[in-house]
Amino acid sequence: MSDIKKEGPSEVQFKKEIGLFGGISVIGGIMIGSGIFYLGSYVLQRTNMNMGMALLCWIVGGIVSILGGLCFAELGACDAKAGGMVHYMNKAYHPAVGYSFGFTSWLLSGSGSISALAIALPTAFNVGSSTKIIAIALIVILTAYNCLGVKQANILQSVSMAAKIIPIVIIIVGALIYGKQDVDLSFTSAFENVEGSTFTAAIGMISFATVATLWAYEGWTNLNCIAEEVKNPGKNIPRSLIGGIGVIMIIYTLFNFAIYKVLPHNEIVSMINNDNLYLGTEVAKRVFGKVGGTLVLITMAIAIFGALNGMILAFPRYYYEMARDGHFFKGHGKLSPRTNVPIAALISQAVIAIILVIFNSLNDLTNYVVFAGMLYNALVIYAVLIYRKKFPDMERPYKAWGYPVSCIIAFVLFVALMINTFVEDPKTAIIGLVVPIMGVIVYFIFEAKLKRENKK
Numbered sequence: 317m318s319d320i321k322k323e324g325p326s327e328v329q330f331k332k333e334i335g336l337f338g339g340i341s342v343i344g345g346i347m348i349g350s351g352i353f354y355l356g357s358y359v360l361q362r363t364n365m366n367m368g369m370a371l372l373c374w375i376v377g378g379i380v381s382i383l384g385g386l387c388f389a390e391l392g393a394c395d396a397k398a399g400g401m402v403h404y405m406n407k408a409y410h411p412a413v414g415y416s417f418g419f420t421s422w423l424l425s426g427s428g429s430i431s432a433l434a435i436a437l438p439t440a441f442n443v444g445s446s447t448k449i450i451a452i453a454l455i456v457i458l459t460a461y462n463c464l465g466v467k468q469a470n471i472l473q474s475v476s477m478a479a480k481i482i483p484i485v486i487i488i489v490g491a492l493i494y495g496k497q498d499v500d501l502s503f504t505s506a507f508e509n510v511e512g513s514t515f516t517a518a519i520g521m522i523s524f525a526t527v528a529t530l531w532a533y534e535g536w537t538n539l540n541c542i543a544e545e546v547k548n549p550g551k552n553i554p555r556s557l558i559g560g561i562g563v564i565m566i567i568y569t570l571f572n573f574a575i576y577k578v579l580p581h582n583e584i585v586s587m588i589n590n591d592n593l594y595l596g597t598e599v600a601k602r603v604f605g606k607v608g609g610t611l612v613l614i615t616m617a618i619a620i621f622g623a624l625n626g627m628i629l630a631f632p633r634y635y636y637e638m639a640r641d642g643h644f645f646k647g648h649g650k651l652s653p654r655t656n657v658p659i660a661a662l663i664s665q666a667v668i669a670i671i672l673v674i675f676n677s678l679n680d681l682t683n684y685v686v687f688a689g690m691l692y693n694a695l696v697i698y699a700v701l702i703y704r705k706k707f708p709d710m711e712r713p714y715k716a717w718g719y720p721v722s723c724i725i726a727f728v729l730f731v732a733l734m735i736n737t738f739v740e741d742p743k744t745a746i747i748g749l750v751v752p753i754m755g756v757i758v759y760f761i762f763e764a765k766l767k768r769e770n771k772k
Contacts, residue, residue: 328651330398330544333467339539339556340563341470341545341615348480349562350436350616353596355532356572357588362525366506366586367499367576373522374572377529378565380733383726385536386716387560387697389554392540393714394703396549399637400540401696406637408706409700412759415518415643417692418634419684419755425688426631427665430455430624431672437620440613451673454621458628459666465655466545476622483615484567487596488574488604523736530690530733532568535623536561537693538630541637550713551684570666575599632661643762687737687748694730697723 319369334342340341356370363369388400397403421427434451443450462469506521507514539556543549546556550626575584578599600608632648636658639649647660700723714723738745 328653331656334470336552338470339552340560341474343536343540343560345473345477345622349619349623351532354593357593358528359525364506368501369503369506370463373525374529374569377526380729381533381561385557385725387700389557390716392543392553393550394710394712396543398544398633399437401635402637402772404696404699408702412756415759416752416755418638421634424751427668430627430669433620433624440616451668455666455669458625459662462628463659480618487600488570489580491574491599494603499576527658541633543628554714578580632658633663642766687745690730690734697727
């Protein structure tokens with residue numbers, strides 16, 4: 317453990333501007349992006365085109381996320397500090413662990429997610445050579461807007477959340493009414509031409525397909541990093557996390573079931589085999605005609621825009637926490653006296669994101685962020701058990717349901733998914749570990765610098 321004392325709190329403090337709906341909007345705004353229209357294709361591919369198994373995996377992914385949410389809810393309620401995961405891992409393990417997560421977010425996963433979404437939005441409109449120019453403009457504009465204050469940023473988040481949920485619900489209801497297909501929910505076809513025992517094949521298939529659903533569920537961890545800006549965090553953080561994830565699990569499952577009600581199975585298989593992955597878009601066109609295509613395009617644009625704004629809002633609080641103990645650029649640990657937000661952290665995040673836009677493709681960026689995310693989620697979930705032991709007298713307005721069983725199950729599930737990802741996609745997993753290791757090295761470079769300064 318570092319013997320460097322943490323700097324005292326800044327005279328400028330965060331403002332508590334985010335209520336219950338605002339918290340749900342941060343979670344849902346980041347979780348529900350354009351992926352709802354195409355990620356179902358990847359889940360079907362990984363379940364041998366079996367609809368019943370695919371729906372099961374959407375539910376399993378939601379349950380895994382809810383179990384993780386229970387743990388994050390306890391930590392957010394009892395230790396409502398900016399920086400969320402960085403803060404928890406600093407206290408539960410060693411400061412280098414939390415720092416490595418924050419550094420990974422700054423250099424790759426967080427900034428990379430922002431870059432990927434910024435590229436995805438103009439890509440949806442097929443603007444060609446202007447794609448990256450528009451992506452950069454989006455990052456600059458939303459970063460500038462977030463510098464105005466968390467209240468303004470959260471208003472935009474709440475509006476965009478409502479604006480995308482309404483058309484998604486319209487598509488689901490329309491498809492369930494219009495759809496005439498008999499959906500085969502049996503698991504039999506999932507194991508055709510599969511070698512070995514059915515049980516082993518089922519576990520491997522569910523694990524691999526559930527990872528694909530977790531791409532869609534990604535984002536629920538980000539409310540905790542703005543915990544200091546949440547009103548009554550002891551109640552609103554647990555309610556936002558558990559309620560938000562639960563509702564989104566229902567939306568994802570119903571949306572994919574609605575797809576199966578409208579499109580015949582053989583047509584779905586043909587579309588996916590021909591790389592036409594946007595099944596949700598095709599459903600909207602079938603149900604609503606040309607208006608459906610326009611509805612999907614508008615919904616996708618709003619969904620991506622809301623997710624982009626949510627990430628730009630949330631992630632700089634990680635870098636703020638990293639800088640508070642002198643292990644990152646000093647300006648990142650300061651809040652604007654006028655707007656009470658970490659402007660330096662917002663700007664540096666934008667710079668990294670723009671660099672990633674210039675030098676990477678959308679596919680590269682989305683592949684790199686998955687594995688490290690599961691690793692750190694597992695560490696934070698296990699941190700709940702460590703907190704209970706290290707800080708038994710800490711006030712806990714909310715305690716994780718089913719503790720310790722729920723926390724252990726969530727931890728084991730995330731570890732199992734990591735192992736499965738490493739087996740199925742080792743290249744991505746290894747790349748996902750390189751930057752965290754770099755983060756640990758950078759932490760100790762700052763540590764040595766601080767020790768030299770203290771000796772003077």
